Amino acid sequence: MSEVQMAAKRHAPEKEGDERHETIYRVVSDAIVEQRLKPGARLREDALAEVFNISRTGIRKILQRLALEQLVTLTPRRGASVTRPTAEEAKDVFDARQLIECGLMPDVARRIGEKEAAELRDMARQERQALRSGQQSIAIRLSADFHVRLAQLSGNATLAEFVERLCSRSSLILAVYGHRGHLGCESHDHDDLIGYLEAGNGERAKAFMSRHLKAIEASLSMVEGEDNVPDLQDIFGS
Amino acid sequence: MSEVQMAAKRHAPEKEGDERHETIYRVVSDAIVEQRLKPGARLREDALAEVFNISRTGIRKILQRLALEQLVTLTPRRGASVTRPTAEEAKDVFDARQLIECGLMPDVARRIGEKEAAELRDMARQERQALRSGQQSIAIRLSADFHVRLAQLSGNATLAEFVERLCSRSSLILAVYGHRGHLGCESHDHDDLIGYLEAGNGERAKAFMSRHLKAIEASLSMVEGEDNVPDLQDIFGS
DNA sequence: TAGGCTAATCATGTATACAATATTAAAGGC
């Protein structure tokens, strides 16, 4: 039984209509973000429909949403597959995170309270724990969740949603260009960040976030991978 | 014959498959951005399906995309309607534009060339012309197009896409909270902006864009409109 | 045996039929 199937059985008992779709969406989305579904993996409609016990109609709706979020790539008449980000897309995503996430830090510093700081610390703790116990997939998602929660604290739902999409895509980027074992965020960075925010030092937090993101990006090795159809014309000249 | 119908006949002869959907998407999207379809307008699936001569299946796909872009609101079992942005959403959208569009100006100033500047000037010219000849709908869309094109020149496709969505939503916001006759962008602002960019003065352009966006936002009257279901309990006390 | 052609299989694109639910109109009671 596949990971996705197990996740389906775990998460989707008998909910009604929309709940069901939302649940399935999240299960698939999580599987991608957690890198259990790797870039390039094909997502056949029939297969998914059978796993989740709904018709292809519902699956298509979910695949379309994932495609608009650029987690899956929809090729006409060829179906869906987990997106394999290009080097250029990777650069765009991290530049976008620099601009948006750093820009939000002052707002977050202004609005954060005791309760929110505690919640963030708990998330950071869970993340470290997942790392220690070797659950890398879980750690990756928790790390993304942390960045998203942070953005939500800014109070701007629109920008938080953008950050959510950027973090999901970052996970894909790490899967393709990251080194094994290294999952981006350093273990204690997030805790340090919470400290600056709680102290109300927005500018310091902003600078720290900038270094944090640069560090992640620097840890990538930007070689476009294996299955890019080798262009023989390029290789052998004319 | 409705505006949408005419647009459909004009734009959608016999293309094949995906082209067709893309065309229909754009026709509906444009109708919303140009405020020919006003916030709150219901979009019944059957009606759209008939207008565009496709089945509801295709229409649902398009409505879903529009919903994810927050141009239409999908209420379960109640169908689709053009989104009526709340005051809070309006604030979020303009704050997001401040952060992103202003942040992109230095990049744009660095990358803009003669050809690009000429293209932008042409767009600004078309916009003024539309305004002068009383085609407010067209002017609104051209104004949004200008901002989007600008963002594209930054070279960051991801951020450009975000700006695209923000501009579409801004059009909706103007439709709800804007004053009649005033369509946001001052006629010559865009030309001034091109000047700073062409001179390579990114910081100046950034500051100007900031003022430009603030001016638009300031021109709104943020009273939540008419059809918010009147809460009789509130009005008459208990 | 390698290359290319053909046929069979498989997957996606699209429409339609049917079921479930919301809206509207009508009728009846207070």
Added chain:
DNA sequence: GCCTTTAATATTGTATACATGATTAGCCTA
């Protein structure tokens, strides 16, 4: 006469059937 209840209508939700186009396997030929 107005409000409530009930039936009719209209609209969305879901599955399925069929058509179209890709992929693969097998076969034939050179």
